[in-house]
Amino acid sequence: MFLTRRAGALLAGAAALTLMVAGCSSGASAGEGGSSGGGSGSTLIAYTGQAGDYQINFNPFSPSKIGGLGTIYEPLFFYNKAQVGDPVPLLGTEFSWNDDGTELDVTLRDGVTWSDGEAFTAEDVAFTFAMMQKYPAVNGSGFEGTATAADDTHVTFTFDEPAFVRGPDILSTPIVPEHLWSSIDPTTDVIEHPVGTGAYTLDNFKPQAYTLAANPDYWGGEPAVKTVRFISLSGNQAGADAIAAGTIDWQTGPIPDIQNTHTNFPDYDAYTQAQNQMVLATCSSAELGCTGPQTDPAVRQALYYAMDRTQLNKLAFMDTASAMSPTFALTPSQDSFVSDSIAEKQVPMTAQADKSAALLEADGWAKGADGIYAKDGERLSLTVEVVTGWTDYITALDAITSQAKDAGIEIKTSQSSWNEWTERKGKGNFQLVIDSLWQGPAPDPYYLYNYFFDSSSGAKVGESAGNNFARYSNADVDAAIEALAALDPGDTAARQPYFDTIEEAVVADMPYIPILTGGTTSIWNTAKFSGWPSDDDLYAFPAVWSALDAAEIFKKLTPAS
16 A cells, blocks of 8 residues: 655755654664564664654655665665775666766666566656656756666666766666656655565554564565664663663664773674764855854854864764865865865864954954954854754764854754754754765765755755755856766866865855764674674665665674574
8 A cells, every 4th residue: 555645845855865863752662563682683673863753754755754765765776885886786787878978778677576566667767757857856966867768677868968977876866666656746745655676665653663574575585684673762872771771783873982882782893984074054045045144154164163173073972083174075085086276175173263263353243242253233143953862963062162152153052853953954944053964876076066065956045955955056166066967077187177166165155064074883783683884895884874875784684593
């Protein structure tokens, strides 16, 4: 049965590949309706950071989705963003470009069925991309081509201009069934009973937890992990407590003394990889309706220099974070993309209050008797939105508040549920938001620039934005991103001038104020399951909330019993 529920306007845009959910009720135990971490070896209990009741939505194109990417809805190929390698065939088996990058031919896997028994064909792929063009709010990758089914197992994507760099985004897009989705509005409909081709199907849903069951008819064979149960708790502390109690099997988030996880909890181990870039995102554009001091680039720059990142790393992230580039090229793997014109290629690790003062005073701000800068009668006071229960981010904001005060900037923190936080972020009803920007499907900064800095995925305040929730708009950046989309990624000499343009603007305008590159740490049950990613076999980015990666991990794991 396939049902939808009309839900008002969901937040737009985004085929974001993360689940970054957080939330609340600890009313469900890990074992409710399933197994605890110490129970049946075929059931895996996962905690994504959900700190509040789940609100059912398995629409893979909605920012308020709670699950289903990869596990239920599969893309054509899986791109491992943890390391460079060939894409893994899923619904597609092979692909090729023509010489000028205007045509991408994909061969599809034969004999695949949707979980309702209907056959999967190339018509489903063509329909998915036509739907994305019909509803620009869900076209987060900016697909601008045409998808045509040549026959049941071959689809061709055609473009007016070379589109080599669009390939990973296209091939990573979740495919939905035409026979059900032809009557769906992907921007507003809530999917309660999802139908996909993946290794799992939805078994049951409760606000405190939902369960995925292994698909016995999966084209790749029924996975060994028969049940995956996603639970809600009251936040990071509850997640740490659940690890100590042995009632969950996988979480990605902080626990005390994380470097000694296996010593403290012999059934568990921890694995850390730096990938997501933490930011204070600003509602940056006064022209699009943003209000507050953060619309002033000098204020954003001043806050950037006010941070003592060494202290932040120690207090909030247990020294698992690392330096980042203000250009947002991931360091060190993407250092070669950083423009020679950028004087400071990494964020300052200590506070530089003198630079903050110089920037503000040159811009007309004057320090008041209370030590806080003011301009035209407005105090330099900013509010940061954060999700209740995200203890690492909340601790970081406590430190940033103190550091900013030393620089004459007042920071206030507003905590809310993940649903409320997501709504404010998407609609632009915020001054600052603490969040992370994710990498694209290939080790190339083009993708992050296209996701978060292209004005086409922004929106006026009050309207749903896509990935560019900072509402950044710069015509030169837009033109450079468009030019990069037409170039072969292997032609580094031709591409670099456009990267130079983007990076110079990003550093000067700073709509997303860089903090640190987050050391993403998972804690997982090694006594109950084997096959977790490792240095020797980093087959996926190891984060439970990185949905496409988590789906691959679920399929790779083997229960110990």
